[in-house]
Amino acid sequence: MISRYESIIITTLCKLLIPVIQLYGLYVIMHGHSSPGGGFQGGVILGASFILLVISHGLDEVKKRMSEKLNTIFCSFGLLIYAGLGVLALIFGGNYLDYGHLPIPVTIAEARYLGILGIEIGVGITVMAVMISIFLDISSVGEQE
Amino acid sequence: MDIISIRPLLAVLMGMIGAFFILLAGERHKNIREFSTILASVAKFLLVFSMVPFVFEGKTLVYDLITLAPGLLLEFKVDTFGIFFGVLASFLWIITSIYSIGYMRGLQEHAQTRYFFCFAMALSATMGIAFAGNLLTLFIFYEILTITTYPLVVHKETAEAIKAGRKYLVYTLTGGVTILFSIAFTYHLTGSLDFVGGGFLQDHGSKNVLTLLFITFILGFGVKAAIMPLHEWLPTAMIAPIPVSALLHAVAVVKAGVFGCLRVILYVFGPALLHELDLWWMLAYFVSFTIVVSGIFALVQDNLKVRLAFSTINALSIIILGAALLSPSAVKGGILHIANHGFMKITLFFCAGAIYVKTHKEKVSELDGLARQMPFTMGSFAIGAMGLAGIPPICGFISKWYLCLGALEAHEITFLFVLLISAMLDAAYFFPIIYNSLFKRSQEINPTFNEAPWLILVPMLIAAIISIILGIAPDAFVHFFKMAALIGQNTLH
Amino acid sequence: MSHSPILIIIIPLISSFFVPLIGWRKKNLCYPLVVLALFISSILSLYIMGSVITHGSIYYRLGGWEPPWGIEYRIDYLNGFMAVIVSFISFLVAIYSRRSGEQELPDRIVHFYCIFLLLVTGLLGMVVTGDMFNLYVFLEIASLAAYALIAIGEDGALMGSFNYLIMGTIGACFYLLGVGYLYIVTGSLNMNDLSQILPGLYHSRVVRTAFALFIVGLALKMGLFPLHTWLPDAYTHAPSAVSALLASVMSKVSVYIMIRIMFTVFNPYFSIELIPITTMLSWTAGIAILFGEIMAIVQPDLKRMLAYSSVAQIGYIVLGIGLANTMGLTGSLLHVLNHALTKGCLFLGAGAITYRRGTRDIRQLGYLHVEMPFTMAAFTIAALSMIGIPPTCGFFSKYYLILGAIDARQWIWVIILLLSSLLNAIFFFRVIENAYFKPLGVIHESSYDRGEQEEANEVPLGMLIPILALAAAIILTGIFSGKIISTIIQFAIPEGI
């Protein structure tokens, strides 16, 4: 790992900053409908918050919060949400990824709106997890665990 | 008239079924393995023989297996020529299998399962060639034959054998590729590949194109028919076990090449077209060269098998010469010579094998005085040799007689001389062997009676006797003579 | 079943998400899941092919949006045919991958399966889609998966994979750029829509440049001759199952895209008449055939030899495209199938040999037919198919290619095709000769005294079955090639040729 520079300022500042970044990431994911942003950007920001944590506090700190196992589960889970929504649409009579057929008691356009939200969340989770995973693997040359 | 019948397919499959059981029995159950070889060969012969009456009634047995390509079937068609070759090869397989068992057991050869398996597959392929209804089917089995005989050539697995195998493959595969080109080109010109008595290429393509096509065809099939200078592989391939040389390199493989040549001459191009293009005499001169040169080559060979190989080259070219002359008698004689030469040459090879099994001698110069030790063997040898030289009453005389007649019919005295010279050369390289074995003495050979085992002796004698019978009554049993005449009639109208 | 076009993609896709999840708890469950997913996928692809034959092309709108706006799946004879090839070969390779995977990468088998499935998903996605950009996305999925799968091979695989990554990325970028060029002048990404707009723009330089970009990009991806440099290293050092999948399927998918773009997106009039692309393709292909086979002859390494032979075989297929007549294209498409089966069988066989012998040196294969009789039998059949001996399938595609070359009056290709048969024979018989007729190690002059006490030591059944299945398929495809042509390939040839 990149050798950590022990500095109280950095650790404290990062500890303060990280929740804000994460909140912002969530905001970007949720607010992709009406402003720039969406799953990718939000996911990357969430991932970046963890990367910042690695840089400021080291690998072990991250391991405590986001174990490798959990990370891999997140990788798959986000995509499962995405693909699952499509399959759900398939089951309820639409074509694949046709959110208009999701069983939600709203108009078709609004159902699509919600469908988009659903998949943005899925994308966000996957992107976050994968970004963390790639960074951890590259920065530790896989010598963890 | 066509009859749809599954018999040709069964005849082809019989060898493969036999091969399958051979593989199943393997080295552990030798007797079952050899029993299945013989069973398959007998069954195949009976199947083929059962088709003979239909052919004489003027019918053709047809079986379309599957469509290989739009308008191109994997098609079996049993016509006179096909049945002629089929009967010959399948009958000789029976006696060769008996002989093989004796030979292989006598020498305690290795990898016998592979040997019998490949043998059965090769015979299957030969049947496929005989009964092929079109060029593509013929080619498919022709290539299978190439591949299945390769392990037989390499059977000894020595460096020399491997080298011979390579040479064999290089020659035959190159030939195969040339044939493939010719077939594709024929298809391009005519859109059909079905054999038609008298040819189907007329009025397709220009004169030059057809000439080129003919040349590539003859070069392609000529490899297996061992026309000089494409013969090089045949003497080398004599490294194979004797039964292989006997059946495959005297009958099945080389005759497949000759069969292909004749199919091309008589059923693809046809006499009329060859006359029109003036190709027949070119071919005739070409093979005449082979006839004379191979005879001279044979004179100087000391290895008995190689001498026999050159004699084979000689005989094959004589057959093609017969077809190339395109006169009724010549064609009849040439085709008859396929059968006659088959029986005589197999006798000779069996003799060579018997000598090898008993004395481990392969050189001509070492056979002095052998007739006292192995009278039956040398007697059969004499029959075969005299037959090839064209001495009556052995069958070689009949075919050569008709060939000479054919040369006269075609008003080509040159080829008459070629035939006569070749007969003399035949005599010249065979008779010293007989003479020496009878009258010379040698330290190495014990002049007491000590014949080869009966499994070897019996097939040899059968082949020799048949050679004589066919000489006295050419129309005995399966009416080879009548068939040859019929083929002539069907194609030379 | 109206959703079957999408199901063949998402079943392996979703399974690949489940693989790492399951892998944490039960490693043993991954393998059945992979095999099951690919099995369902291949059955569905057969079903799709059947319904294409009976009802004609299938259209599927993803998300329910109509084509130029949404993404559309469009399955016709060509697609369906490719989908069947891809899914079935992947299925067989997946069965095979278990043992070889356990030997070659014991601790990473879970992720191996996951990426394997993603690779197949990517390939299937490329095949069935009717949208240019969607194709790019799946191309990248397949490529990324392929880079990683190659890299986990033996020593030397890393550089092979890296070079492939660089070259593959250039190829993919060229493709993407080509899509952009078409988009700037047409405003559409849908293949069908493009094919209707483009004829009016054939004289635009942008369209021509786009075409050139597509061809170069795809040639890079498939490893066509001057751009093949990544291929031998990648195929040689990758795990056997992966080389089999890459050589038999992935390069074919690139070929498929090339056909699709040349003759569907652009019409044959453009590809044949307006620009000299077919001539250029056939020349490169001709050189590729000779080059690949001559290089293959001198290789001592079995897999490297097969890799160079792949370069040559790609040449065959492209030559058929370059001939641009019915016969040539028939041969080309038939060869796509045949080479997929044959090369799959050969690479799997090579893998099996390596599995038992631990070496791939051709000179050290002596007496292999006693040790592994079934594998060697299958290998021999596949080798004969490569050489083009009937009745194996390789013969028939070669026959059609020759017919195509004669029809086009291109004698030089006829000669090259015939010559290549012989060159193939040289290097395949070298293997056969060593395996069947030579003892272990050096050749002894007298080998009569060699006993046959050596016991058969065949590879496990899980590896053997796919090899034998492929060998059987080689012969069956050969015998029934007429049927295949008259029911599928005949209709898969684009109109206007």
Add this chain to the structure above:
Amino acid sequence: MIWQLDLILLLFVVICGIAAISVKDLLSAVILLGLYSFLMCLLWTEMGAVDVAFTEASVGAGIGTVLYIAAVYKTTRRSKD
């Protein structure tokens, strides 16, 4: 969308690109690559592609650069060309 501004930005982008591939120190090259990405990001914002710019800023210039830097730290900073 002012074409003069556009042109200047493009010029900087090209300079950054050339610099990134020509400096010998890999860390500098990677930082220059990050700069290149940010300039691109500006360009795209200016062209109205806010979403893409946002993504490039976070993915390309952010995570991408971080990954490159991590890789440089894990391998070597030295480069022959």
Add this chain to the structure above:
Amino acid sequence: MIEYIISKYNYWIYIVLMMIGFYAMISKRNLMKKLIGMTIFQTAIILFYISIGVKRDATIPIVPEHSHEAIKALEYVNPLPHVLMLTAIVVMVSTSGVALALLIMIYKRYKTIEEDEILKLRQEAGA
């Protein structure tokens, strides 16, 4: 003339950038440099796509939610290239990720990331 240049310079510069990347990819011996070139190459393509989508006097493609006027496509830049390029950027970073992983593996194995040195090492190992 100036009109023409203004109407095309964007494309030219993207081509220049792309060629810089392309050149680095095919002729640099340092593997990291190749990857940097790859990123430049891909980014240039993205620039090209974004340029396709630009419309004169148009704004970002976010439409007003509660406006009563009909939305005119001419007033908003073309969103389709943006969508495509979002995908392309992600693909780019994914490719970089895999490539960097490979690079690190290569460094672990050969202790260098210069292509010619690796080739030499491999030849020595092979010989």
Add this chain to the structure above:
Amino acid sequence: MRFLNFILVAIAGGILIYSTVDMPPWADPSSPASVHVSPRYIEKTLEETATPNVVTSVLADYRGYDTLGETTVIFTAGMCCILLLRRVSKR
């Protein structure tokens, strides 16, 4: 070698620049790309998906399948890195 590469790059660049002649002018509102497919996205997004950000609606709905593929690319990359780099220690 480098010189050859440079020539290659120059040729490729030359061809690409040459082909820009036929491209529609930059920022032309009436270029095919701006009039053929894309207007519908802008005009119908609110009506059909209730999403004001057109990029999001196209990304996640009209061409949602691309995005699935794209997310899969990321997933693939993640898995590739794990496969390549991570050594799972045997427990």
